[in-house]
Amino acid sequence: MDLSKFSIVELRALQDQVKQVLTDLEQQEQAKAREQILAIAHSAGISLQDLLAAQGRGKIVASGAKVAVRYRHPSDALLQWTGRGRQPKWVQEWVASGQSLDAIRV
Numbered sequence: 001m002d003l004s005k006f007s008i009v010e011l012r013a014l015q016d017q018v019k020q021v022l023t024d025l026e027q028q029e030q031a032k033a034r035e036q037i038l039a040i041a042h043s044a045g046i047s048l049q050d051l052l053a054a055q056g057r058g059k060i061v062a063s064g065a066k067v068a069v070r071y072r073h074p075s076d077a078l079l080q081w082t083g084r085g086r087q088p089k090w091v092q093e094w095v096a097s098g099q100s101l102d103a104i105r106v
Contacts, residue, residue, distance in 0.1 A: 071104045080106075 003011065041051045071091060073079035079090050087095070094104060 069106055071101065072106050074104055 003014075006014065037051075038048065041048070067082040067084060069080040070083035071081045073090055073094075076090075079088070081088050081091055091101070091104075095101065
């Protein structure tokens, strides 16, 4: 199919249709997987309640959890950095001036 022959309106409509079909297929696959899981649990003699209760037993890693501050600006305590991700501008300036990160470590 040569998509370059379609207009922008036709391509956007096609895009919407693709999104809808993908959503429908994903939901069908999830329902099928859920049925298979329940069938396996039933054949093993595990009730739905036991199966769901087992989910809470594993170690759960909290996403979006706060990370402790590792570096703090010496004259402005509001400027802080966890040491993760890109260095803030004040940290870049600190290092560029020849200072050590250890000097501002909390």
